[in-house]
Amino acid sequence: MALKITVIGTGYLGATHAAAMAELGFEVLGLDVVPEKIEMLSAGKVPMYEPGLEELLARHVTGIEGSSGRLRFTTSWEEIGEFGDVHFVCVNTPQKHGEYACDMSYVDSAFESLAPVLTRTALVVGKSTVPVGSAERLAALLAEKAPGDVELAWNPEFLREGFAVQDTLHPDRVVVGVTSERAEKLLREVYATPVEEGSPFVVTDYPTAELVKTAANSFLATKISFINAMAEICEAADGDVVKLAEAIGHDERIGKKFLRAGVGFGGGCLPKDIRAFMARAGELGVDQALTFLREVDSINMRRRGHMVELARDAVGGDSFLGKRVAVLGATFKPDSDDVRDSPALNVAGQIHLQGGQVTVYDPKGMENARRLFPTLGYAESALDAVRGADVVLHLTEWREFRELDPAALGEVASSRIVLDGRNALDGGKWREAGWTYRAMGRPRA
Numbered sequence: 001m002a003l004k005i006t007v008i009g010t011g012y013l014g015a016t017h018a019a020a021m022a023e024l025g026f027e028v029l030g031l032d033v034v035p036e037k038i039e040m041l042s043a044g045k046v047p048m049y050e051p052g053l054e055e056l057l058a059r060h061v062t063g064i065e066g067s068s069g070r071l072r073f074t075t076s077w078e079e080i081g082e083f084g085d086v087h088f089v090c091v092n093t094p095q096k097h098g099e100y101a102c103d104m105s106y107v108d109s110a111f112e113s114l115a116p117v118l119t120r121t122a123l124v125v126g127k128s129t130v131p132v133g134s135a136e137r138l139a140a141l142l143a144e145k146a147p148g149d150v151e152l153a154w155n156p157e158f159l160r161e162g163f164a165v166q167d168t169l170h171p172d173r174v175v176v177g178v179t180s181e182r183a184e185k186l187l188r189e190v191y192a193t194p195v196e197e198g199s200p201f202v203v204t205d206y207p208t209a210e211l212v213k214t215a216a217n218s219f220l221a222t223k224i225s226f227i228n229a230m231a232e233i234c235e236a237a238d239g240d241v242v243k244l245a246e247a248i249g250h251d252e253r254i255g256k257k258f259l260r261a262g263v264g265f266g267g268g269c270l271p272k273d274i275r276a277f278m279a280r281a282g283e284l285g286v287d288q289a290l291t292f293l294r295e296v297d298s299i300n301m302r303r304r305g306h307m308v309e310l311a312r313d314a315v316g317g318d319s320f321l322g323k324r325v326a327v328l329g330a331t332f333k334p335d336s337d338d339v340r341d342s343p344a345l346n347v348a349g350q351i352h353l354q355g356g357q358v359t360v361y362d363p364k365g366m367e368n369a370r371r372l373f374p375t376l377g378y379a380e381s382a383l384d385a386v387r388g389a390d391v392v393l394h395l396t397e398w399r400e401f402r403e404l405d406p407a408a409l410g411e412v413a414s415s416r417i418v419l420d421g422r423n424a425l426d427g428g429k430w431r432e433a434g435w436t437y438r439a440m441g442r443p444r445a
């Protein structure tokens with residue numbers, strides 16, 4: 001009989017994982033403690049913007065015409081316990097307020113609720129990003145509180161927002177931290193299709209599996225901060241960081257990816273993961289091993305401040321008082337509506353606090369942005385945001401912004417100055433339309 005799978009937590013990770021498991025042919029039951037989310041998902045609606053996810057849900061959610069009917073959602077833990085052979089825990093681990101460490105309370109409470117309903121033989125699989133050592137602790141919790149024959153495995157998730165469906169169905173690798181052959185065998189069954197299609201399957205112990213995730217994100221963050229440090233040097237020495245990245249990227253050992261200089265990284269993962277990793281290293285007595293991540297973080301945060309300075313220079317140098325600033329982009333990256341730790345909104349917020357009149361436009365992130373920064377101004381289109389602006393900041397590289405007509409924007413702007421915080425606009429096109437185009441880490445033309 002085909003395995004029955006449950007997915008606990010239906011955020012970016014869980015909703016995508018649940019739909020992907022149904023796509024792979026399994027019967028899936030998803031759980032969330034927020035009833036509104038369950039109502040939406042049961043109707044085939046996604047509570048966030050993620051390309052392709054709604055289509056995938058529609059293919060599988062029970063009750064939707066033409067669907068496989070393999071995917072259902074519930075708020076009942078008992079139902080989860082009765083249903084599942086394999087339970088994936090996909091709840092989030094945000095940064096604790098005012099601390100570097102991550103908040104494990106959602107993971108802990110998911111395990112506390114799950115353990116007592118596990119009356120039959122089952123495998124619990126942690127997917128959340130956690131501090132190393134958590135799996136061992138949670139395995140002990142299950143051993144103590146689950147009535148059935150229950151084991152734990154750790155299987156970190158590497159999906160990127162905006163590519164969540166693709167990354168889940170065709171992962172770069174599947175990493176499983178296990179303590180028994182039985183657990184490994186079950187997970188090989190779960191991931192049989194992607195592994196047949198070429199995804200490497202890496203078997204490790206618990207701590208290594210937990211660390212693979214934080215190490216990968218730390219490496220990615222380091223790459224971005226490295227190129228942003230080079231952007232600082234380029235600006236001082238009149239070099240061009242985009243050309244530099246292209247040239248060093250030809251060396252396959254370095255590679256071309258993740259070397260886009262600009263306002264830096266944000267989102268719900270990279271910033272909090274490197275901080276939580278530093279906090280954990282401190283607890284383990286090896287904080288020196290990760291002091292470089294402090295620098296990675298501070299280079300990254302400096303980018304935001306630097307963009308604010310460039311904008312202040314552009315509007316005259318002294319202050320933002322009486323100046324109108326158009327901000328194109330609110331999300332932390334394109335193809336997402338996620339504004340968590342978004343460099344774009346951080347820059348917009350700083351300028352607003354310094355007296356500037358900021359108007360933000362984003363193709364998908366407006367609702368979330370308004371909720372988080374209610375005092376900023378918002379426009380319904382890029383053109384409206386730019387109307388009357390003394391400077392335009394391009395801070396999230398949506399395709400829509402690359403396709404804008406600089407001539408039309410120039411008609412409505414108060415001054416034709418655009419600062420490209422993502423090195424993604426066609427500077428030549430903007431200059432031809434009469435704009436002063438300035439990009440981070442590139443020479444002034």
Ligand code: UDX
Pocket residue numbers: 157158159160161162217220224257258259260261262263264265266267268269270332333
């Ligand atoms: C990241 C990891 O990529 C993913 O593997 C992990 O599972 C979760 O964290 P995500 O946060 O969705 O994924 O976004 P990612 O595409 O990695 O981008 C993170 C941030 O870095 C964005 O703000 C992006 O704009 C920025 N970035 C990325 C750069 O500034 N330069 C680059 O070259 C690449």
